[in-house]
Amino acid sequence: xxxxxxxxxxxxxxxxxxxxxxxxxxxxxxxxxxxxxxxxxxxxxxxxxxxxxxxxxxxxxxxxxxxxxxxxxxxxxxxxxxxxxxxxxxxxxxxxxxxxxxxxxxxxxxxxxxxxxxxxxxx
Numbered sequence: 001x002x003x004x005x006x007x008x009x010x011x012x013x014x015x016x017x018x019x020x021x022x023x024x025x026x027x028x029x030x031x032x033x034x035x036x037x038x039x040x041x042x043x044x045x046x047x048x049x050x051x052x053x054x055x056x057x058x059x060x061x062x063x064x065x066x067x068x069x070x071x072x073x074x075x076x077x078x079x080x081x082x083x084x085x086x087x088x089x090x091x092x093x094x095x096x097x098x099x100x101x102x103x104x105x106x107x108x109x110x111x112x113x114x115x116x117x118x119x120x121x122x123x
Contacts (some may be wrong), residue, residue, distance in 0.1 A: 007120050008035045015113045020101020022080070025094050026087065026117055027052060034091065051094050055084050072107075085110055088118030 002010070012024045016037060025036035025044070031052030033044045058073040072085045080096055081103075087093045093114045097106055 004120060004123070005035055008117060009037070011113050011116055011120070012037045015095065015109060018106055018109055020098045020106060021095055022098060023096040025051075027092050027094065029055075029090050029092060038096070047094075051082075051084055052092060055086070055092055083107070083110060085114045087114040088121055091117055091121050093117055 008026055012026065012035060015021060015024055023036075023038040023042075025038055025048065026034045027048040028034060029052060031049040033048040036044050036048075038044060038047065054075065055070075055073050059070045062070055070086060072083055074084075075082045076099060079099070081099045082094060082096050083106075084092050084094045093110060095106065095110055097103075
C-alpha cells in the first residue's frame, strides 16, 4: 500500500510526462514543501515559502476586488512560466513550464492533478 507522499509523487510524475513541464511541487498553504520534483540548485524551502506568499497575496487582492473564488496565479519571465493552483484548502500545486509549451493542455491537466491532490490530502 502506498503512502500519501508516494501517491502524491505519482501524481507529479504523471503530470511531468506532459511536454513542456520542467518541474512541479506540492506545498502546504502555509509554505511548507510536501512533495517536489524540482531541479537541483533550487532551494525547496525558499521556493515553497515564496510561492505560498505569492498565492496568498493574489488571493487577498482578488477578494478585495470582489472575486468569490481563486483559481491560480501565474508568474512569467522570458524563459519560464510558473503556475500555482490551489489543491483544496490546504495545498498548492505549482508547475514550472516552458512558455512556448501547449499552455491550454497543461492548465487542463494541472487542474485535474490539483483536484486529485486535494482528494488524496483530505483522506
